[in-house]
Amino acid sequence: MSNAFDQSKDYYETLEINRNATDEDVKKAYQRLALKFHPDRKEGGGDSQKFSDVGEAFDVLSDPPKKAIYDKFGQEGLKEGVPVEPGFNGAWTSKYAYHGDPEKTFRQFFGDDNLFASIYSINAPLRYGGMRPGLVKPQDPPIERDLLVSLDDLFYGCTRTIRITRKVMNDDGLTYSIKDKILTIDIKRGWKEGIRIIFSKEGDQGPNIVPADIVFTLRQKSHPLFERQHNDLIYKTKISLEKALTGFPLDVPTLDGKLIGIYVYDIVHPAYKKIVTGEGMPLSQDPSQRGNIIITFEILFPETLCAERKHLIKQALKC
Template sequence: MKRDYYEVLGVSRNATKEEIKRAYRRLALKYHPDKSSDPNAEEKFKEISEAYAVLSDDEKRRQYDMFGHAGIDSQYSYEDIFRTADFSDIFHDIGFDFGFDEIFKKFFGGFERGFEKRRKGRDLLYSISINLEDAYFGTEKEIEIERNEMCTECNGTGAGAKSKIISCPICNGTGEIRRTERTPFGHFTQITICNECKGEGKIIKNPCRICRGTGFKRVRRKIKVKIPKGIKDGMHLRLEGEGDAGEKGMRPGDLYIEINIKENEKFMRDENNLITIKKISYPEAVLGNEIEIETFEGKEKINIPPGTQSGEVFKIKGKGMPSLSKKKGDLIVKIEIDVPKKLSPRERKLIEELAEEMNIKMNKRTFSKYWRK
């Protein structure tokens, strides 16, 4: 099982690019197989290099932070991970006079030629907003997405009828352009994708009239998404095979559904518990009463004992949110004593009598002035 990339490099999840680079430079010097006596140096060097290649690339890091290793492994091959990483200045700084393409060949088996490589389809991300009640009961939503699907005119080849496919004369069919520069530290080889054939190694003389040689067509599709009860805000659902089509027969990508749960007027969620505020009158707080509490499944009754204070909480077991493991949380009822802002003459008289009974001295001038408003 792969370790967390941040843990591998020994940096925090909010580390800057420079901090990530410094961490990799230190570890590369420590574990380079030609310099280290550690018997596991080669494996450790592979591990730290992969972690740096992902975390030093903004898009790959975003995918990793969102989906973890699954987001990288499902979308990128080893070649994809390392192709955009810039290791040259790091290796020069620590005294190694070669480019990373040589290291990749030695430890990872080298890059594949562009036209031999076929990529799976790109994963897609779609955000859905639902109500807390939807998260409580579970629901089904229909969404509309736009994605690449295989062109049915050319069956994804990109070639028109009777079109010739020739080897690219610029890269000689490799899909890559190599440029070697001599530096004070030795020869440095840079590999880039051939712009003429876009890394395919082959050129289509007469592209498909529908997809213009891409092998794809842009299509809008409606998809039904089942949202399980108990889902939490920020969770992602994975719909396998519902992303972009893959290149030339490779499997399609996946569609990730990001769940956003709107705030609810009556309930606040705390993990699998629900919290609600219930206002009661002063007489109910003093004398106690049986009161009704609203839940998503109807009304529940609870007993308020005499002398209940504002801020006290009561728990109704099993009436909170369901969880994905089927066990429900509790409903937490927080009591607030509702102090009236207006009183009838009789109510005011009774309150004054109660104050006298309790030996509470009232400033009648202030009291009368306030209640005349």
């Protein structure tokens, strides 16, 4: 591929600017020509093809990465992709194709859903690369992410830090930089799965939009000993049929590392549950209060019984 500038479509010529034009020049040129060639222009002069060409030229020259490729490799390099800098394992840039909707480009620039008609119905001056005073900027849809936490983290509480990368507008209000930011989430004791933590307007910035909210939804990892049920913890244990009928001692673990000794005197049937009060999850509204541990039992029946044992069991159960 030659580095010579591809003359098949000259975006600078389309916008009637020279190759040394600034970002501000690009914005001004697009504003003027988009209004001139818009198909809905009532005074005449509208031209759908030129309107589309102007939109494509602006889409490229207003985006620094696209503009850099176009300036060096022309339209061919932009649309076919070019090798990334050495040391990137032979990677190529993405192929560019204009989305083909010049009205979308127009709307994004002027920030007005009513497009051309409303532009000429309001006498307020236009600001290139921005919206007219009084118009409400649309907000990008929220960016949704899951936040996985352990049951222990929800029991004790913890702090999580998350690094995000986003576009931040420069002081000129036209260009942007890519910057990192650390978001801090304080996970409170007793929080439940499904809680949403919202960071308002922390998404990509743009000249005609309100940045999106970033929303993290709490998701609980599975635990080897417990299942959570609201503020209670379900603890499952296996016992023999003998223990189920005659009683037995049991050590019950807790999330804070204790072993609580209890004795089960009752006959344990399949629906039987034993409750250890006040040893479950802390209540988020009042962490000094806690739910319960609910013990459920899986009874292990013998696979076979000899005739003598069957007889003894029958005799024992007659009482």
